[in-house]
Amino acid sequence: MLAKPAMAAIWVNQYTGEVMGKYDRPAVFKVASAAHRRLFGKSKAEGAFGAITGKLAIGITTIALLMIIISGLIVWRPSKGHVRNKFKISITKGTYKFLYDFHCVGGAVSALIITVCILTGLNWSFGWYRKLLYSTFGTEVAETTSHKTPAENFPAWDYAYSKLSSEYPDKEIRMYQNEADIVVGGCGNQQATDTYKINPANGEVSSVTTYEDKAESNHIKGWIYSLHVGSWLGWLTKIIYLVCVLIGAVLPITGYYLWIKRLILKKCHSA
Template identity: 35%
Template sequence: MKKTFRKIHLWLAVPFGLIITIICFTGALLVFEDQVTQLTNRHLYYVESPGSQPLPVGTLVEKVESQLTKGATITGVTIYPQPDRSYQVNLSAPKGAAVYIDPYTGEVLGQSQRTPFFRTVFMLHRWLLDSQPADGGIFWGKRITGISTLLFVIILLSGIVIWWPRSRKGLKNGIQIALRKGKARFWHDLHAAGGIYVLLLVLVMALTGLTWSFDWYKNAFYTLFGVETTAPAKGPAHKEKSPQGPQPGTTTEATAPVTPFACWQQVYNQVAAENPDRLKIEITDGTASVSNNRYGNIRGTDRYTFDPQSGQITGASLYKDTGNSGKIRGWIYSVHTGAWGGNLTRIIWFLAALLGATLPLTGYYLWIKRLYRKRHNRAVH
């Protein structure tokens, strides 16, 4: 049986090994993208001399709006609890663009998008630098990475069968990487034992990553966890609050805000008071999202709705009350990237992805060495 699995392992790995190496290596680079970006552009994300009290959110957003070029609009603002963090004002165009502003002075610190380096790494990781055809044709880059990842799962599983020891002594030898028994032994152990060490983590990365490659796989993956793949109709928020504004039949003076952003500070104050342990609060027109999942689903949020005119909170949908369908996407991303447990799991995922990237390379070395040995033996005889 092992002979059959060796053939499966080899003849799947040989044509797709380099692609698997690229996927694993670029995935490792993306693990700390946010941290590296903030470190290399610290002047955008942090304020050197925090003041005593930030300016009102509406005032800050208006300052940004007055400097926007034609065609771009403000879609929201992200506020962090750390006093030395700048505010992130999100823009409609280009996609993913944001302006960072000093919350104490109103100074626009600059605009940031995904860096060219990480944009290239991401496109290489997901699509091998290919792009979606305008005519709706086959997206070959996405297709090839998806097929390669799927075959990587089979390669990993066949590798378990090949490695599986027959005795306790064999198990001991199978998990050791010899450093003083020659180069050939070292590369063999790095491939075999190293593959076993990272097998589970790399397998998890591959199985979660496939949800972005194939719809049939995503549907099956969601079904496995009891999640409906069709989006349910949106119902009312879990917690409804009666508006405290004027009731029908009463007359009051008009108190409409001067600008669309005038009530955003009021909304922030209310939401922040209810969520002292928040990571960040993002406010858009009529919605406030609170991120407070430090460990686990990093995309988990509590959502509040508010009246854009008065700033009155009208409802809340809490993450803890959200069904599986609302949580699974965030969990897939958190587990795939290793962000679910903070920097510790990021480091583990980074190292596992790097070692995973070496597996095809060490496999190529062993295969070529074996071919050379066979040819040499034939020449001798």
């Protein structure tokens, strides 16, 4: 991985120095990430501490979205004996009726997933919320370990990787200077890893810390990420999350349409 730009990497033959390949994140994902996380502010990797104002704006609007979802569910809640009707979308009674039904049903169906994304996403917007979230589970905020020192002794690194990959051929292995992480997350926490301490001089494994033996805060950190991005059941939950967030993206449009339409109708009736 390169220090700059963010998420960029090159593959180098550690014996000859030949560049074997390179990767740079597509521009569309860079823009989407900057908008989603920092409202187009720069990241630490790009030479900035972070767009504090952007993160604050994202956090405030996220809380506002949560309030809208809660109030929307209260307004939508079905009365006794009319539950089935609340989940019907009419396609034969005009545009207004269709969009009204879609807004109500779509909002109700996607509310749970969007709420999960909100409650986990606020973890990255506010320090006080992050502390509150972790303390709710009886632990402290997990230490950040995303910037581990890359491997430098390449023969030792190569030996350690070859040994681990032969033992775990189907697992993702992340190599660092003094340790290696083997991703063991199946269904559930996709960030779960066993950590192997490695002697940087010869590549021998000196100790192993399994995921179960790691601090509870490490478990919570992985679960927060997995729940936020919808990876906890693999592609199944990713597809469900995608559908729900697409519906969520349409809801403001339908909401404004219904509101403006009502204003027009109200004005016509009062004329």
